[in-house]
Amino acid sequence: MERINDGYFISLLSMYKKNISPDREVLFDYDNNQHYTYQMLEDRANRLARFLIRQGLKKGDRVGFCSYNCVEFIDAFFASCKTGIIITSYNCHLKKDKLLDLMENERPKALLYDQEFEAVIEAARQRFPELVCINLGAHSVIPGAYSYPRIQAEESSETVDCKSLTLDDIQMLIHTGGTTGTPKAAKISYRSVTCNVLSQILTVGLHQNDIAYVFLPFFHTAAWTIFTLPLLLIGGKVIITKKFDPELSLKIIAEERPTLTVGVETALKRLAETPGFAKTDFSSYRIMISGAAPTARETMEHYWNKGVKLVSGYGMTELGTCNLLPPVNDMKLEQLIEKWDSVGQPVLYNSVRIVDGKGNDVAPGESGELIWQGELAFSGYWNNEGQTGEMIRDGWIYSGDIGRIDADGYYYIVGRKKNIFISGGENIFPGEIEEILCQHPAIDEACVIGVADVNWGEVGKALLVLKDRQELNAPELRAFLKGRLSSIKIPHYFEVIDEIPKNQVGKRDLEQIRMIYG
Structure with missing residues (x-):
């Protein structure tokens, strides 16, 4: 695949400055009833940039972020x-030890954080005494921590511009x-960010009249790259909430009339089961996308019955x-609906193959591993050449996902x-x-694992x-599966549980599942 070179680089900062009024509203922080225009976001970003430069930070240094969705992340x-x-956003639900391990590897020089996580940040400050701590609230118990509202009140909003950026920075x-192990830090270049934005704009047909309702956390890539950033850059509007709340979501849908949402099975299912769902008007929606984990047909039908184009997509942080x-x-x-269980076709700026265990392409209809290359992909893992080498081989990223393609290219x-x-x-x-x-x-939900025999x-x-109020026993289940599955695929054991352990984005936590039930 021919790569886009720096001569065609579209600056993320310049994309929205052309043909977009600085007074156009771009962001609505619903929780705080705050509306932001392009000029307001521009001024806020300049103030933060000037503060960080005054603290001695320079190109290539890391700034951490630990908070729920908020305008400060966009700043x-x-x-x-x-x-x-470089901005590195931490999952605010991580245990203290895992968060400190990530910070040990990445060594941020500054950290913006919500006051709710101050105890964890205080531990980080003890381990990294030179860390510049910036509390998103007005007050902090951490000695020497800066107040973000004060930074915004006192710093100049004069434009800051880094002239030396390239696509591969x-x-x-x-x-x-992922579903197992400690999170790894994927390096995302300006090439990747820019091409992801362009791909989404062109694939989905995003435009200035679109309104995205975003409730997935910004510390995961889907919430940020699929709709939020593209709309910020073309003149659309984004509505954010701190956390997902199904009752609040129905209120926002009724009042604000969003056209786009990306979600996960667990959230979309909860929303569909919430009293008031049936009466809520969803006619403003053009598209809803579900990802991270498979979405049950029963969940999708709730939205199809309202005329919503809810589809499943596929992606991963590294891709x-x-x-x-x-x-x-x-x-x-x-x-x-006819292709409901498909995740579709390749979007722009990436190529995919399906290969067997020896790296040979498999025939259509056969299952194999999905491998990828293209402009959307990451640049490897931060300070982890070993795992980068395991994933990227001969220029292809081995996803670890098994898939197939049908006769129609889906x-x-x-x-x-x-x-x-x-x-x-x-x-x-x-x-x-x-x-x-x-x-x-x-x-309602099933998870199958392999156990020793x-x-x-x-x-x-x-x-x-x-x-x-449902009941089942093993003989009933085996009778149900007989004829639907070959005998070797029918599970030997069945266990009814209250819920399947998942991580914060709705993916199954297989490490915990195997530890408890394996």
């Missing part, structure tokens, strides 16, 4: 573009939100957020390579079993969350 993003400073560190998406603008709702995700278990010498894909189990009217090596164990 920090554009301040990084103005200075060449790193703009952000985004921590992976650039949204790499596969149905051509929603060109398809009627009926056509999307892709389907079968499961994670690491989640496959081998029973009697045959590869078993849990996702296939889970999909069939969820067709049972009593089952003397005779078969491994056999399946199904963890089931039942719908209200």
Whole structure:
């Protein structure tokens, strides 16, 4: 794939300055009832940039961010573009030890944080005494911490501009939100950010009349790159809330009439089950995208019945957020429903292959690992050449996801390579079993894992969350699965549980699942 060179580089800071009025409203912080124009965001970013420069930070230094969704994250993003400073956003739900480990690896020189997380930040300050702490509130118990409102009140808003940025400079560190292990810091370049923005604008047909309602956390890439940043740069409008709240979401949808939302199965399911969902008018929506984990057809039907084009997309932090998406603008709702379990087709600026264990392309319809290359991709892991080398081989990023392509060029995700278990010498894909189990009217959610077995090596164990007041036993389940699955794929064990452990973005926490139930 031919790469975009610096001669065609579109500055993130200049994209929105052309043909957009500085007085145009771009952001609505719903929780605080605060509206922001382009000029207001520009001034805020300049003030933060000037403060960081006065503290001695320079291009390539890191600035950490630990908070829920807020305008200050947007300030920090554009301040990084103005200075060449790298922004690294931490998952505010991380345990203290994991957060400190990430900071040890990345060594931020400054840290912006919400007062709610002050105890964790105080521990960071003790380990890193030179850390410049910036409290997003007015007061702090940390000695020497700066007040962000005071920075905004006292610093000059005169324009700051870093003249030496190139496409391959790193703009952000985004921590992976995978299903196992400690998060890794993916290096995201200006090339990746710019091409992701352009890809989303062109693929989804984003325009200035679009309004995105964003409730996923900014510390994960989907909330930021799919709709928020593209709309900030073309003159659309973004509505943010601190956290996801289903009752509040219905109120926002009714009052603000958003046209776009990206969500995850757990949030979309909760929203659909909330009293008032049936009466809420969703007719303003052009598109809703679900990602991070498979979305049940039953959940999607709630939105289809309201005429909403809800589709599943595919992406991962290392690949650039949204790499596969149905051509929603060109398809009627009926056509999307026909391909409901597909994650669509490749978006712009990336290429994909499906390969076997030896790296050879598989035939259409056959399952294999999805591998990628292109302008959307990350630049490796921060201070981790070993794991970078494991993932990037011969110029291709090995995703670890197993998928297939149909005769129409639509892709389907079968499961994670690491989640496959081998029973009697045959590869078993849990996702296939889970999909069939969820067709049972009593089952709300299913998760299948492999457990050790003397005779078969491994056999399946199904963890089931039942719908209200439902009961099931193993003989009933085996009878239901017989004829729908080959005998070797039918789980040997079934266990009903209250909920399946998940991380903050709705992905299953397989490390915890295996530790508890394996």
